[in-house]
Amino acid sequence: MISHKNIVVTGASSGIGKSIMEELLKQEGNCILAACRRAEAIVSYGDNVIPFSCDLSTKEGVDRLFAKAEEVFAGQHIDLYFCNAGAPYYERFDYEDWDRIRRIFDLNTVAHIYTYSKYLHHLDGREGRLVYTISAMGEMALPGYALYAATKFAMKGFQQAIRDETPKNLQISCIYPVSTKTNFFNVGGGGRKMEPPFPVQAPEKVGKAVVKGVSNLKKHIYPCPVYLPSKVLMNAVPPVKTLYIKAQKGKLHRFVKRVEAEKEGIREDIRLKWTLKKGG
Numbered sequence: 557m558i559s560h561k562n563i564v565v566t567g568a569s570s571g572i573g574k575s576i577m578e579e580l581l582k583q584e585g586n587c588i589l590a591a592c593r594r595a596e597a598i599v600s601y602g603d604n605v606i607p608f609s610c611d612l613s614t615k616e617g618v619d620r621l622f623a624k625a626e627e628v629f630a631g632q633h634i635d636l637y638f639c640n641a642g643a644p645y646y647e648r649f650d651y652e653d654w655d656r657i658r659r660i661f662d663l664n665t666v667a668h669i670y671t672y673s674k675y676l677h678h679l680d681g682r683e684g685r686l687v688y689t690i691s692a693m694g695e696m697a698l699p700g701y702a703l704y705a706a707t708k709f710a711m712k713g714f715q716q717a718i719r720d721e722t723p724k725n726l727q728i729s730c731i732y733p734v735s736t737k738t739n740f741f742n743v744g745g746g747g748r749k750m751e752p753p754f755p756v757q758a759p760e761k762v763g764k765a766v767v768k769g770v771s772n773l774k775k776h777i778y779p780c781p782v783y784l785p786s787k788v789l790m791n792a793v794p795p796v797k798t799l800y801i802k803a804q805k806g807k808l809h810r811f812v813k814r815v816e817a818e819k820e821g822i823r824e825d826i827r828l829k830w831t832l833k834k835g836g
């Protein structure tokens with residue numbers, strides 16, 4: 557049971573973060589600082605939720621969030637910090653673009669690692685728990701998600717090493733959701749239709765499993781009950797994994813075709829406009 561705690565939830569305006577926040581609000585007395593870029597989307601939760609706008613892909617955004625937490629929790633410390641804000645790219649990785657690569661790592665990895673240091677200093681010996689939303693894709697990468705999976709594998713590595721360095725007052729929990737019906741699949745494809753990897757969960761189920769796991773002080777939380785058995789099966793019977801990956805390759809292939817058709821359609825439109833203009 558998590559009650560009467562000072563809590564930060566990042567990425568609280570939608571999807572998994574929103575479900576975690578709503579689950580936490582079912583318990584008595586939790587006070588939540590709810591962060592994302594569009595805090596105006598966080599409405600009707602009452603006085604126990606303080607929406608806060610910040611860009612968590614920047615150092616300034618993370619610093620501002622900690623400063624805000626110190627102000628709203630008025631000298632008390634953050635008991636629980638859900639480091640959840642993140643986003644995917646869904647694409648065939650065949651380009652040279654330093655800034656694009658940087659952007660996804662800034663949000664999904666650099667900010668999460670920097671948050672660890674900030675939180676450790678904020679606690680100053682007091683007890684706290686940092687909860688990282690990693691992903692099933694932090695354990696098994698899939699075609700179309702090369703950069704996204706790389707950001708999550710980095711977090712998997714970070715938490716593994718840091719656990720053995722961290723003072724006892726700071727505990728870490730990591731969550732590994734499978735595909736979850738959120739904005740994730742709109743963001744990843746830039747608004748184009750994406751076919752999520754199987755299986756797909758509802759965010760409410762993930763929120764429930766996460767809060768239960770954190771209440772039980774779990775170090776690793778797998779919200780989908782079939783995930784771990786599937787992992788064992790894929791390791792024991794490699795052709796199952798090969799078939800699964802093949803299905804994901806098919807999805808990427810169809811996605812890339814749609815993007816190319818869209819681009820060709822736009823080029824055709826432009827050509828037509830020019831021809832009409834010249835003719836006119």
Ligand SMILES: NC(=O)c1ccc[n+]([C@@H]2O[C@H](COP(=O)([O-])OP(=O)(O)OC[C@H]3O[C@@H](n4cnc5c(N)ncnc54)[C@H](OP(=O)(O)O)[C@@H]3O)[C@@H](O)[C@H]2O)c1
Nearest residue numbers: 567569570571572592593594612642691735736738739740
């Ligand atoms: N959905 C899945 O299938 C899935 C599976 C495994 C892991 N995950 C992980 O779960 C986490 C939450 O994703 P979701 O599925 O709930 O997606 P979502 O519905 O798109 O939610 C993402 C949240 O992050 C916030 N956010 C994005 N960029 C931000 C930025 N620069 N600064 C501050 N906040 C930012 C968004 O709010 P604003 O847009 O207002 O900023 C939103 O509240 C991510 O770390 C994701 O990698 C998702």
